[in-house]
Amino acid sequence: EDTKDPNKLKNPTHLWGNLDVQEFVKKLKERGVTDIKVEDSPGGHIVLLQNDDTLIQIENGSTHVICQGNEQLRKHIRDILLTCLQKF
Amino acid sequence: LVMKDGKMLLLEPSQAMKELGLEEHTIRFTSTIFVDEAGPIKKTTNKVYHLLKEKYGERNVQQSCDGSLTLSDSVLIKVSGSEEGEGKSVLVSWSLQDEDLGSSLLPLLEKGLPPDLRG
Numbered sequence: 356e357d358t359k360d361p362n363k364l365k366n367p368t369h370l371w372g373n374l375d376v377q378e379f380v381k382k383l384k385e386r387g388v389t390d391i392k393v394e395d396s397p398g399g400h401i402v403l404l405q406n407d408d409t410l411i412q413i414e415n416g417s418t419h420v421i422c423q424g425n426e427q428l429r430k431h432i433r434d435i436l437l438t439c440l441q442k443f
Numbered sequence: 444l445v446m447k448d449g450k451m452l453l454l455e456p457s458q459a460m461k462e463l464g465l466e467e468h469t470i471r472f473t474s475t476i477f478v479d480e481a482g483p484i485k486k487t488t489n490k491v492y493h494l495l496k497e498k499y500g501e502r503n504v505q506q507s508c509d510g511s512l513t514l515s516d517s518v519l520i521k522v523s524g525s526e527e528g529e530g531k532s533v534l535v536s537w538s539l540q541d542e543d544l545g546s547s548l549l550p551l552l553e554k555g556l557p558p559d560l561r562g
Binding site: 368369370371372373374415416417418419420421422423424425426429430433436440441443 | 456457460465466467468469470471472473474475476477539542546549550553
């Protein structure tokens with residue numbers, strides 16, 4: 356059965372534009388995420404959250420969050436991404 | 444709804460973005476959780492398959508020949524680990540558009556898989 360999640364997305368959102376990696380990292384730090392490492396990749400950047408075993412691949416037009424079952428952290432990352440991207 | 448050449452057009456969001464010259468940004472999540480399951484990967488996959496069938500209905504769950512499962516044509520589930528050993532990893536991957544469905548799977552899998560199934 357579904358649990359009530361205050362962070363549940365009300366409507367599907369259509370996002371556009373590219374992610375500003377510096378702004379994204381700044382907002383992660385503001386949320387208390389530590390040990391953030393940013394690396395360049397052939398398609399853009401990789402943000403590593405080393406304490407949390409989480410990796411975020413950022414490219415033009417796409418972001419992929421790869422984590423290990425930590426839903427609280429994933430939802431923090433999701434919410435930050437939504438504030439960093441243009442939407443309608 | 445898009446205004447183009449003085450006309451109003453009702454378009455799919457992706458088409459509307461193209462018309463406006465905007466590049467769509469997709470977000471995907473892949474989360475891997477550990478399940479305490481011994482034995483072959485296929486056996487764990489079958490358990491996950493039955494659990495999903497029970498929860499979401501048989502028509503919504505597909506099994507691929509590579510051993511992965513797909514829920515509602517959008518959420519990918521794949522079991523990996525040692526064929527012999529204790530413990531398997533279950534990878535769940537979904538896009539932001541399928542957030543509710545994708546994220547609903549993790550607590551379900553974390554609750555544990557059903558005991559051995561006949562057949």
